[in-house]
Amino acid sequence: MSQFTINMLFVGGSFALYTWIAIWARAKSTKEFYIAGGEVPPVMNGMATAADWLSAASFISVTGLISQGYFNSSFIMGWTGGYVLLAVLLAPYLRRFAKYTVPDFVGSRFDSKAARLVAVVALLVVSLTYVIGQMTGAGVAFARFLEVSSTTGLIISSIVVFFYAVLGGMKGVTYTQVAQYVVLILAFTIPTVFISLQLTGHILPQLGFIGTHTESGIPLLEKLNQVVRELGFQDYTADVSNKWNMFLFTLTLMVGTAGLPHVIIRFFTVPKVADARWSAGWALVFIALFYTTAPPLAAMTRLTLVTNIFPQGADQPALEYENRAEWFKKWEETGLIKFEDKNNDGLIQLYNDKNPAFVENVANEKGWAGNELYVNNDILVLAAPEIANLPGWVIGLIAAGGIAAALSTASGLLLAISSAVSHDLIKNTLYPEISDKTEMLAARLSMVGAILIATWLGLNPPGFAAQTVALAFGMAASSIFPVLMMGIFFKRINAKGAVSGMLAGSFFTVGYIFTYLGWFFIPGTNTYPNLPEFWVMGISPLSVGCIGALINFIVAIGVSYATEEPSEEIQKMVESVRYP
Amino acid sequence: MVDEKKTKGEISERDHQYWAANLRLIIGVLITWATVSYGFGILLRPYLMNVMIGGADMGFWFAQQGAILTFLGLIFFYAIRMNKLDKEFGLED
Numbered sequence: 324m325s326q327f328t329i330n331m332l333f334v335g336g337s338f339a340l341y342t343w344i345a346i347w348a349r350a351k352s353t354k355e356f357y358i359a360g361g362e363v364p365p366v367m368n369g370m371a372t373a374a375d376w377l378s379a380a381s382f383i384s385v386t387g388l389i390s391q392g393y394f395n396s397s398f399i400m401g402w403t404g405g406y407v408l409l410a411v412l413l414a415p416y417l418r419r420f421a422k423y424t425v426p427d428f429v430g431s432r433f434d435s436k437a438a439r440l441v442a443v444v445a446l447l448v449v450s451l452t453y454v455i456g457q458m459t460g461a462g463v464a465f466a467r468f469l470e471v472s473s474t475t476g477l478i479i480s481s482i483v484v485f486f487y488a489v490l491g492g493m494k495g496v497t498y499t500q501v502a503q504y505v506v507l508i509l510a511f512t513i514p515t516v517f518i519s520l521q522l523t524g525h526i527l528p529q530l531g532f533i534g535t536h537t538e539s540g541i542p543l544l545e546k547l548n549q550v551v552r553e554l555g556f557q558d559y560t561a562d563v564s565n566k567w568n569m570f571l572f573t574l575t576l577m578v579g580t581a582g583l584p585h586v587i588i589r590f591f592t593v594p595k596v597a598d599a600r601w602s603a604g605w606a607l608v609f610i611a612l613f614y615t616t617a618p619p620l621a622a623m624t625r626l627t628l629v630t631n632i633f634p635q636g637a638d639q640p641a642l643e644y645e646n647r648a649e650w651f652k653k654w655e656e657t658g659l660i661k662f663e664d665k666n667n668d669g670l671i672q673l674y675n676d677k678n679p680a681f682v683e684n685v686a687n688e689k690g691w692a693g694n695e696l697y698v699n700n701d702i703l704v705l706a707a708p709e710i711a712n713l714p715g716w717v718i719g720l721i722a723a724g725g726i727a728a729a730l731s732t733a734s735g736l737l738l739a740i741s742s743a744v745s746h747d748l749i750k751n752t753l754y755p756e757i758s759d760k761t762e763m764l765a766a767r768l769s770m771v772g773a774i775l776i777a778t779w780l781g782l783n784p785p786g787f788a789a790q791t792v793a794l795a796f797g798m799a800a801s802s803i804f805p806v807l808m809m810g811i812f813f814k815r816i817n818a819k820g821a822v823s824g825m826l827a828g829s830f831f832t833v834g835y836i837f838t839y840l841g842w843f844f845i846p847g848t849n850t851y852p853n854l855p856e857f858w859v860m861g862i863s864p865l866s867v868g869c870i871g872a873l874i875n876f877i878v879a880i881g882v883s884y885a886t887e888e889p890s891e892e893i894q895k896m897v898e899s900v901r902y903p
Numbered sequence: 904m905v906d907e908k909k910t911k912g913e914i915s916e917r918d919h920q921y922w923a924a925n926l927r928l929i930i931g932v933l934i935t936w937a938t939v940s941y942g943f944g945i946l947l948r949p950y951l952m953n954v955m956i957g958g959a960d961m962g963f964w965f966a967q968q969g970a971i972l973t974f975l976g977l978i979f980f981y982a983i984r985m986n987k988l989d990k991e992f993g994l995e996d
Contacts, residue, residue, distance in 0.1 A: 389967075393963055393966065393967075396944065396945075396963075396966035396967055399967055399970075399971070400940045400944055400966060400970045400971070403971045403974055404936065404940050404970065404974055406974065406978065407932065407933075407936045407974050407977055407978060408936075410977075410978040410981060410982070411928075411929045411932050411933070411978075411981050415985075529968060530957075532957075532959070532967075532968070533956060533957025533958045533959050533964065533968075534957060534958065535958065541958075542957065542958025542959075543958055544958045544959050544963075545958060560959070560960065560963045562948060562949060562962075566945055566946055569945055570941055570946065573940065573941065573945065574941070577940075597982070597985070597986055597989065600978075600981065600985060600986075601982050603978050603982075604975070604978040604979045604982055607971075607974060607975050607978055608975060611972070611974075611975055614971055615968055615971055615972070618967040618968065898918075901918075901921075901922050901925075902918050902921060902922070902994055
């Protein structure tokens with residue numbers, strides 16, 4: 324059976340499964356459509372949250388980012404640590420409030436249409452930015468494995484999502500996400516286990532990571548440091564100099580995670596408050612399975628790649644291009660691996676040609692004329708089964724896993740978008756008198772609209788599509804998280820405070836991002852170049868969200884104390900949320 | 904929906920005790936959360952270079968593995984303690 328047929332079987336099989344679930348889990352009321360009837364068991368909800376969270380970008384790209392070295396550890400801590408904030412500061416109380424959407428909470432807690440609308444806008448900016456990446460991610464995953472264009476891939480994905488999200492709403496999305504999690508985690512861990520066995524003899528990659536490299540007898544990480552150092556790269560575990568920025572970046576990712584509406588609404592779906600707490604724990608169990616596996620995979624594939632190119636060590640001649648492995652040839656066709664023989668010796672020289680000392684002392688002496696191998700970061704995951712010599716079905720699994728990661732996150736986001744439109748804009752702002760049945764129709768139509776817009780944006784990605792981390796996390800951290808937290812913990816915050824806090828936090832954050840990345844991300848319109856020497860106090864535009872959050876807190880508290888107290892009724896409501 | 908009786912009823916001394924106990928727990932959890940990630944994983948790493956966990960220095964291990972495992976422990980610890988607190992105060996829902 325050809326690899327193409329195997330991939331088709333895996334992807335087709337997983338799609339059949341999702342469709343079956345969609346039909347089985349049709350939503351019959353708005354409660355089922357928005358929050359799956361509020362009866363999802365905590366373990367299931369944890370799994371669905373993990374699938375919601377692990378996006379196409381995490382699945383395909385995060386390992387490559389981590390493989391660049393310690394300085395990218397922010398992603399590992401940032402994208403897991405937010406769940407602690409969710410578990411202790413938000414999830415249980417939001418569940419007790421028993422609402423359907425994030426703006427719904429904001430609107431009711433502050434008894435204000437203005438606050439609800441600002442929250443809707445923040446939600447739309449965050450979720451739309453996020454969803455474009457998922458749609459293009461699904462298209463790319465299709466293109467790589469199923470030999471169709473990424474446009475065709477994107478349209479097929481939209482049709483599948485359409486089917487289960489429009490039919491089933493949150494109920495359909497939840498149960499497909501459970502299936503999608505299983506597919507993606509198997510796809511990610513199986514190759515890693517085999518690579519770990521080959522390099523370290525440990526079945527658990529987490530142990531292999533800190534274990535001994537079997538061949539050389541020294542610790543794996545030390546071996547990796549040695550190998551990359553010999554090629555002029557920075558040590559794998561080398562510390563960073565700008566700790567301040569790394570600290571702020573990690574904090575922004577954590578606070579942003581806790582403010583993402585598509586993650587928060589998952590906690591509305593469990594039966595009880597205690598379940599919301601358990602559910603956050605289970606979500607992190609399933610996310611941790613992924614994020615503790617990614618660093619070993621990153622280190623091990625980077626080591627394997629380098630030792631493949633320099634089979635006898637970095638001081639010996641590199642691999643001859645003619646003798647390259649099969650997977651190398653295959654991925655060359657996609658352009659994700661590129662070789663350019665700059666010194667015409669037929670050997671593949673891979674080294675850091677941006678390190679002047681190394682170029683002068685080593686490379687020039689050996690007659691190397693520049694780094695000759697370009698490797699796209701995504702290769703470390705996409706080609707992992709082939710690098711580890713695993714059978715074809717594992718490659719098929721990776722294909723299904725990548726697509727599952729993209730679809731599960733996309734559907735969670737689409738649900739957050741459509742429920743904000745149908746519940747907050749249509750039902751609670753424009754036409755409060757509509758019946759449950761009409762609202763359900765509005766919810767389905769909003770979902771159709773959201774899918775069409777997301778597909779269109781995926782086909783014609785605007786400038787902000789590439790800035791998901793800056794824009795989505797910056798906005799979520801600076802507008803949504805603070806207003807939710809203050810809504811629960813500070814009785815004194817009133818509507819004026821909440822609105823001005825959200826506006827101040829998000830305008831500051833977005834303004835700072837635009838200053839360095841271009842106004843509305845139009846290339847060339849940035850006020851200052853995006854370089855560390857131009858950043859205010861060494862803060863990169865990616866790390867500014869937590870400063871925006873701080874501004875939100877300060878402005879909201881200041882304005883609230885300068886204006887009237889919230890009504891007795893509201894204060895009592897806030898108190899009642901604290902005690903079950 | 905928010906319980907009708909609670910909304911109208913007065914907040915008792917016991918309710919305040921419950922909330923204070925919860926806040927103490929939250930603060931403890933957040934201090935640990937910050938120590939393992941921002942502390943061990945980032946800012947304190949240079950001072951912990953000689954402490955090894957397997958083949959990795961302590962800071963590196965916490966940044967890439969240990970922080971996540973601690974986060975997990977924290978969330979379950981909080982859930983268990985809160986359930987106990989709910990029972991003690993007779994506030995289960």
